[in-house]
Amino acid sequence: MPDLPPIHPTPVDGAFLRAMVGVGARTVLEVGANRGMHTPMLLHAFPGAQVHAFEPDPRACEHFRTAIRDRRVTLHQLALGAVNGRTEFHVSSGQPPAGFPASREEYPKGRDQSGSIRKPKKQVELYEGQATLGDLLGMLPGFEIVRRYDDDVLLRNTAIDRAIVRP
Numbered sequence: 001m002p003d004l005p006p007i008h009p010t011p012v013d014g015a016f017l018r019a020m021v022g023v024g025a026r027t028v029l030e031v032g033a034n035r036g037m038h039t040p041m042l043l044h045a046f047p048g049a050q051v052h053a054f055e056p057d058p059r060a061c062e063h064f065r066t067a068i069r070d071r072r073v074t075l076h077q078l079a080l081g082a083v084n085g086r087t088e089f090h091v092s093s094g095q096p097p098a099g100f101p102a103s104r105e106e107y108p109k110g111r112d113q114s115g116s117i118r119k120p121k122k123q124v125e126l127y128e129g130q131a132t133l134g135d136l137l138g139m140l141p142g143f144e145i146v147r148r149y150d151d152d153v154l155l156r157n158t159a160i161d162r163a164i165v166r167p
Helices: 014-021 039-045 057-065 161-165
Strands: 027-031 048-053 073-076 085-091 115-122 136-139 146-148
Touching: 014 039, 027 039, 039 048, 057 073
Parallel strands: 027 048, 027 136, 048 073
Antiparallel strands: 085 115, 136 146
Protein backbone atom coordinates (compact mmCIF):
# COMPACT_ATOMS: atom_id res chain seq x y z
CA MET A 1 0.00 0.00 0.00
CA PRO A 2 1.45 3.40 -0.93
CA ASP A 3 2.16 5.97 1.75
CA LEU A 4 -0.59 8.51 1.96
CA PRO A 5 0.20 12.15 2.60
CA PRO A 6 -0.82 13.50 6.00
CA ILE A 7 -4.17 15.24 6.15
CA HIS A 8 -4.20 18.75 7.54
CA PRO A 9 -7.81 19.91 7.63
CA THR A 10 -8.32 23.61 7.16
CA PRO A 11 -11.42 24.95 8.88
CA VAL A 12 -13.68 26.76 6.46
CA ASP A 13 -14.73 29.92 8.22
CA GLY A 14 -15.17 33.57 7.30
CA ALA A 15 -11.46 34.33 7.55
CA PHE A 16 -10.60 31.40 5.27
CA LEU A 17 -13.18 32.48 2.68
CA ARG A 18 -12.07 36.14 2.75
CA ALA A 19 -8.45 35.05 2.30
CA MET A 20 -9.49 32.94 -0.66
CA VAL A 21 -11.68 35.38 -2.54
CA GLY A 22 -11.13 38.77 -0.91
CA VAL A 23 -13.71 40.82 0.90
CA GLY A 24 -15.32 42.28 -2.21
CA ALA A 25 -17.50 39.34 -3.33
CA ARG A 26 -20.88 40.84 -4.16
CA THR A 27 -22.75 37.62 -4.93
CA VAL A 28 -22.52 34.39 -2.94
CA LEU A 29 -24.18 31.18 -4.14
CA GLU A 30 -24.85 28.89 -1.20
CA VAL A 31 -25.73 25.57 -2.84
CA GLY A 32 -27.39 23.06 -0.56
CA ALA A 33 -28.13 25.71 2.09
CA ASN A 34 -30.06 23.24 4.24
CA ARG A 35 -31.35 24.96 7.38
CA GLY A 36 -29.09 28.01 6.97
CA MET A 37 -26.34 26.90 9.36
CA HIS A 38 -23.59 28.60 7.33
CA THR A 39 -25.56 31.59 6.06
CA PRO A 40 -24.80 33.88 9.05
CA MET A 41 -21.07 33.21 8.57
CA LEU A 42 -21.37 34.17 4.90
CA LEU A 43 -23.26 37.37 5.74
CA HIS A 44 -20.61 38.31 8.30
CA ALA A 45 -17.67 37.43 6.03
CA PHE A 46 -19.10 39.35 3.05
CA PRO A 47 -21.20 42.22 4.43
CA GLY A 48 -21.67 43.79 0.99
CA ALA A 49 -22.78 40.58 -0.72
CA GLN A 50 -26.18 39.31 -1.78
CA VAL A 51 -26.47 35.63 -0.77
CA HIS A 52 -28.54 33.36 -3.03
CA ALA A 53 -29.26 30.21 -1.04
CA PHE A 54 -30.48 27.09 -2.87
CA GLU A 55 -32.25 24.25 -1.05
CA PRO A 56 -34.82 21.82 -2.52
CA ASP A 57 -35.95 20.13 0.73
CA PRO A 58 -39.13 21.84 2.01
CA ARG A 59 -38.38 20.77 5.60
CA ALA A 60 -35.02 22.53 5.54
CA CYS A 61 -36.51 25.58 3.79
CA GLU A 62 -39.11 25.96 6.52
CA HIS A 63 -36.38 26.09 9.16
CA PHE A 64 -34.22 28.38 6.98
CA ARG A 65 -37.04 30.93 6.66
CA THR A 66 -37.49 30.96 10.43
CA ALA A 67 -33.77 31.19 11.22
CA ILE A 68 -32.57 33.60 8.50
CA ARG A 69 -34.30 36.95 8.20
CA ASP A 70 -31.91 39.22 6.36
CA ARG A 71 -32.77 41.25 3.28
CA ARG A 72 -29.39 40.32 1.76
CA VAL A 73 -30.49 36.67 1.50
CA THR A 74 -32.75 35.16 -1.16
CA LEU A 75 -33.80 31.55 -0.61
CA HIS A 76 -34.54 29.59 -3.80
CA GLN A 77 -36.48 26.40 -3.05
CA LEU A 78 -35.02 24.39 -5.90
CA ALA A 79 -32.01 22.36 -6.92
CA LEU A 80 -29.27 23.45 -9.29
CA GLY A 81 -28.44 21.36 -12.31
CA ALA A 82 -26.95 21.38 -15.77
CA VAL A 83 -30.41 21.54 -17.37
CA ASN A 84 -33.81 22.91 -16.38
CA GLY A 85 -36.48 20.41 -15.37
CA ARG A 86 -37.45 18.34 -12.35
CA THR A 87 -35.39 15.81 -10.46
CA GLU A 88 -36.03 13.21 -7.80
CA PHE A 89 -34.41 13.44 -4.37
CA HIS A 90 -34.23 10.60 -1.90
CA VAL A 91 -34.65 12.10 1.54
CA SER A 92 -33.61 10.55 4.82
CA SER A 93 -35.67 10.28 7.95
CA GLY A 94 -33.96 13.39 9.23
CA GLN A 95 -33.14 11.70 12.53
CA PRO A 96 -29.48 11.57 13.56
CA PRO A 97 -27.98 8.28 14.78
CA ALA A 98 -28.83 7.14 18.30
CA GLY A 99 -25.32 8.14 19.42
CA PHE A 100 -26.28 11.83 19.17
CA PRO A 101 -29.11 12.22 21.71
CA ALA A 102 -28.72 16.00 22.06
CA SER A 103 -29.10 16.40 18.30
CA ARG A 104 -32.18 14.18 18.26
CA GLU A 105 -33.96 16.69 20.51
CA GLU A 106 -33.62 19.39 17.82
CA TYR A 107 -35.89 17.50 15.43
CA PRO A 108 -39.65 17.91 15.82
CA LYS A 109 -41.91 14.89 16.16
CA GLY A 110 -43.14 13.64 12.82
CA ARG A 111 -40.00 14.72 10.98
CA ASP A 112 -39.50 11.22 9.59
CA GLN A 113 -40.45 11.72 5.96
CA SER A 114 -38.29 9.06 4.36
CA GLY A 115 -38.97 8.57 0.70
CA SER A 116 -38.65 10.56 -2.48
CA ILE A 117 -39.63 14.06 -3.49
CA ARG A 118 -39.62 15.65 -6.93
CA LYS A 119 -38.36 19.23 -7.06
CA PRO A 120 -37.61 21.82 -9.74
CA LYS A 121 -34.07 21.94 -11.06
CA LYS A 122 -32.75 25.03 -12.81
CA GLN A 123 -29.62 26.55 -14.22
CA VAL A 124 -28.36 29.73 -12.62
CA GLU A 125 -27.74 32.74 -14.80
CA LEU A 126 -25.18 35.37 -13.89
CA TYR A 127 -28.06 37.49 -12.61
CA GLU A 128 -28.56 39.42 -15.83
CA GLY A 129 -25.30 41.34 -15.61
CA GLN A 130 -25.63 42.20 -11.92
CA ALA A 131 -22.43 40.31 -11.14
CA THR A 132 -19.19 39.70 -12.95
CA LEU A 133 -17.36 36.40 -12.66
CA GLY A 134 -14.88 37.82 -10.15
CA ASP A 135 -17.76 38.83 -7.89
CA LEU A 136 -19.09 35.30 -7.43
CA LEU A 137 -18.28 32.85 -4.69
CA GLY A 138 -19.77 29.35 -5.01
CA MET A 139 -20.37 27.41 -1.78
CA LEU A 140 -21.41 23.78 -2.06
CA PRO A 141 -22.50 21.17 0.50
CA GLY A 142 -19.71 20.13 2.80
CA PHE A 143 -17.54 22.87 1.31
CA GLU A 144 -16.14 20.33 -1.15
CA ILE A 145 -15.81 23.16 -3.62
CA VAL A 146 -15.25 26.75 -2.64
CA ARG A 147 -14.41 28.62 -5.76
CA ARG A 148 -14.04 32.15 -6.90
CA TYR A 149 -15.09 32.48 -10.50
CA ASP A 150 -12.23 34.48 -12.02
CA ASP A 151 -12.39 33.50 -15.65
CA ASP A 152 -14.24 31.44 -18.24
CA VAL A 153 -11.70 28.60 -18.17
CA LEU A 154 -12.63 27.68 -14.60
CA LEU A 155 -16.28 27.52 -15.56
CA ARG A 156 -15.67 24.62 -17.93
CA ASN A 157 -13.51 22.48 -15.66
CA THR A 158 -16.13 20.46 -13.79
CA ALA A 159 -19.74 19.38 -14.04
CA ILE A 160 -20.62 21.43 -10.99
CA ASP A 161 -19.28 24.56 -12.66
CA ARG A 162 -21.55 23.88 -15.62
CA ALA A 163 -24.44 23.43 -13.19
CA ILE A 164 -23.79 26.69 -11.35
CA VAL A 165 -23.15 29.01 -14.27
CA ARG A 166 -24.60 28.45 -17.73
CA PRO A 167 -21.78 28.26 -20.34
